[in-house]
Amino acid sequence: xxxIALFFYFFGILLFSVNxxxxxxxxxxxxYKWLFLHIYEARLWAHPGDDLFEKPLALELxxxxxxxxxxxxxxxxxxxxxxxISDDQLKQWAPKLLEIFPDVQEGDTIKAxxxxxxxxxxxxxxxxxxxxxxxxxxxxxxxxxWLGEKTSAPDLRNKLLGKNI
Numbered sequence: 001x002x003x004i005a006l007f008f009y010f011f012g013i014l015l016f017s018v019n020x021x022x023x024x025x026x027x028x029x030x031x032y033k034w035l036f037l038h039i040y041e042a043r044l045w046a047h048p049g050d051d052l053f054e055k056p057l058a059l060e061l062x063x064x065x066x067x068x069x070x071x072x073x074x075x076x077x078x079x080x081x082x083x084x085i086s087d088d089q090l091k092q093w094a095p096k097l098l099e100i101f102p103d104v105q106e107g108d109t110i111k112a113x114x115x116x117x118x119x120x121x122x123x124x125x126x127x128x129x130x131x132x133x134x135x136x137x138x139x140x141x142x143x144x145x146w147l148g149e150k151t152s153a154p155d156l157r158n159k160l161l162g163k164n165i
Contacts, residue, residue: 027161029159042156
């Protein structure tokens with residue numbers, strides 16, 4: 001009987017740790033469009049507060065179109081460069097992004113779950129782990145593509161952060 005009780009105890013802890021990110025409140029959502037094309041819907045789960053990166057958060061993109069993983073990385077690198085990341089730093093980070101990002105089809109989601117002590121873990125369609133970025137500086141800078149002051153989509157940022165436009 002003790003073995004069964006221990007099993008449920010540890011199983012419960014495992015379930016709690018796996019679902020901890022899922023318990024975050026939805027802070028905001030918005031659509032990203034380029035010209036007249038709908039590219040993706042973004043959702044941010046995060047606790048209220050000014051310092052987003054102080055607590056766990058999750059950013060999810062649901063794609064409305066199919067894209068090659070390398071094209072996602074190319075656009076991400078372009079956004080990071082526009083945000084002031086040096087070419088030397090991008091040369092270090094880009095290969096890791098190429099390892100992580102797959103081709104996506106219409107309806108696929110990529111979720112970035114951020115923990116301020118561990119970095120980002122990326123998931124495809126909620127359950128397939130794509131990879132991790134343990135570098136906290138890079139994790140934050142990557143998320144700032146959508147959440148930072150220098151984003152190329154300030155209206156989307158405001159919606160994600162739950163700000164009135």
